[in-house]
Amino acid sequence: MSRTSALDTLIELTREAVDNAGRHLAGAQRSQQQAQSQLDTLQHYRQEYSRGLQQAMQQGMQPASLINYQAFLGxxxxxxxxxxxxxxxxxxxxxxxxxxxLEQQRKLNSYDTLVERRAQAEQLRDNRREQRLTDELSAQLRLRGNAFTSSTGSSR
Known part of the structure; x- marks a missing residue:
């Protein structure tokens, strides 16, 4: 019983670790999406600003404005x-x-597998115990039946 309790405790702790790891992963994914969005915005802004510079150069611009554009692009x-x-x-x-x-999930899967194997082993023991009892009862009934047949057959 104490093994099962210890295993149950391990499973519960590992489930909590999986949940924590999942929350951390989700937070990291959100941060990655935000970083990607920021990069996309900056690149889009740079493209627009470059187009504006090209148009301004085609229309003619002062050298100081060109320097400002280039500095801003930099x-x-x-x-x-x-x-x-x-x-x-x-x-x-x-x-x-x-x-x-993934590591926490693997641990949890290992514990779940262990629980499942223990349950299967327990079921197998129960089945064998039940079969043994059934065999013993059958043997006793056969002995009683043989004894009954012998006693009725010898009285005739």
Whole structure:
């Protein structure tokens, strides 16, 4: 009984660990989506700003305005690089959290398998015990039947 209780405790703790790992994974996935969204927004903004620069250059622009555009594009490029780095970090976090969740899930599956095997072994023991009792009862009935037949046959 104490083995079952200890195993039940392990299963419960592992289920909690699976749930925790799942929550951490979900949080990491949300952060990754946010980082991806931020990168997409910055890249879109850079494309729009580059188009604006091209149009302004076609219409003619002052050198100071060109320098400002280029400086701003440089700032956007830096922000895009930081966003890419952040996205890579978030992807690494998601991968790490997935591994943690999978490890906890494997543990839980192992415990569940152990419980299932124990239940099957117990069922097999019960079946054998029942078969043994049935065999003993049959043997006793045969002996009684033989004894009854012998006693009735000898009295005639």
């Amino acid at each position: 700032s956007l490029d830096d922000a895009i690089d930081r966003a890419r780095q952040s996205l890579r970090e978030q992807q690494r976090q998601v991968s790490q959290r997935q591994q943690q969740w």
